[in-house]
Amino acid sequence: ETGVTQTPRHLVMGMTNKKSLKCEQHLGHNAMYWYKQSAKKPLELMFVYNFKEQTENNSVPSRFSPECPNSSHLFLHLHTLQPEDSALYLCASSQDPGADTGELFFGEGSRLTVL
Amino acid sequence: KNQVEQSPQSLIILEGKNCTLQCNYTVSPFSNLRWYKQDTGRGPVSLTIMTFSENTKSNGRYTATLDADTKQSSLHITASQLSDSASYICVVSALGRSGIYNQGGKLIFGQGTELSVKP
Numbered sequence: 001e002t003g004v005t006q007t008p009r010h011l012v013m014g015m016t017n018k019k020s021l022k023c024e025q026h027l028g029h030n031a032m033y034w035y036k037q038s039a040k041k042p043l044e045l046m047f048v049y050n051f052k053e054q055t056e057n058n059s060v061p062s063r064f065s066p067e068c069p070n071s072s073h074l075f076l077h078l079h080t081l082q083p084e085d086s087a088l089y090l091c092a093s094s095q096d097p098g099a100d101t102g103e104l105f106f107g108e109g110s111r112l113t114v115l
Numbered sequence: 116k117n118q119v120e121q122s123p124q125s126l127i128i129l130e131g132k133n134c135t136l137q138c139n140y141t142v143s144p145f146s147n148l149r150w151y152k153q154d155t156g157r158g159p160v161s162l163t164i165m166t167f168s169e170n171t172k173s174n175g176r177y178t179a180t181l182d183a184d185t186k187q188s189s190l191h192i193t194a195s196q197l198s199d200s201a202s203y204i205c206v207v208s209a210l211g212r213s214g215i216y217n218q219g220g221k222l223i224f225g226q227g228t229e230l231s232v233k234p
Contacts, residue, residue: 006158042223042224042226043204043224103149103161104159104161106158106159106160108158109156109158
């Protein structure tokens with residue numbers, strides 16, 4: 001079992017659909033993150049949660065809604081997305097809430113296609 | 116502006132050959148520099164992390180160097196294998212404010228170098 005597990009691995013949705021991405025970490029870490037990776041572009045930080053509390057929202061549109069019920073689980077709820085939201089969505093976790101010192105462990109990603 | 120630039124954008128080498136990937140950064144205040152390997156359709160996996168005081172670190176056939184004065188790093192791959200085909204991402208960490216919670220510690224990602232190793 002990998003340290004950070006993401007489901008589903010692939011998702012195709014219409015612009016009017018509502019879906020959710022799920023992330024679970026089995027490493028006992030205190031911080032969890034959502035990143036967006038578009039083709040040929042650097043990873044973009046979306047949200048940071050420390051001890052279940054959101055500590056960073058990187059100007060993400062409200063059609064992306066994160067939820068962190070506990071330190072091991074992180075969700076990204078999606079609704080009324082646009083085709084440009086198609087990307088690989090990566091979840092990560094770290095032991096140290098301070099990302100400048102803690103090593104990040106990434107999940108395998110959820111490949112999202114918006115039609 | 117904090118930036119991380121990687122070169123080349125893509126690289127093709129023959130199996131068994133060595134190669135070097137470059138990373139230049141303008142990040143302040145600097146905390147550490149990381150190299151990640153990302154296989155196609157998978158999440159990034161950490162190769163090395165170097166702080167200001169470290170100028171070289173190895174992980175098997177991967178050796179990373181850091182010159183904090185010139186703000187440059189390189190990743191050298193020795194005796195390449197087909198499984199080395201991947202995207203290699205340089206990530207520089209800027210120092211955050213102190214405190215229990217993440218108070219601005221920030222990771223700046225490069226766009227990656229796409230390496231293809233051919234038989």
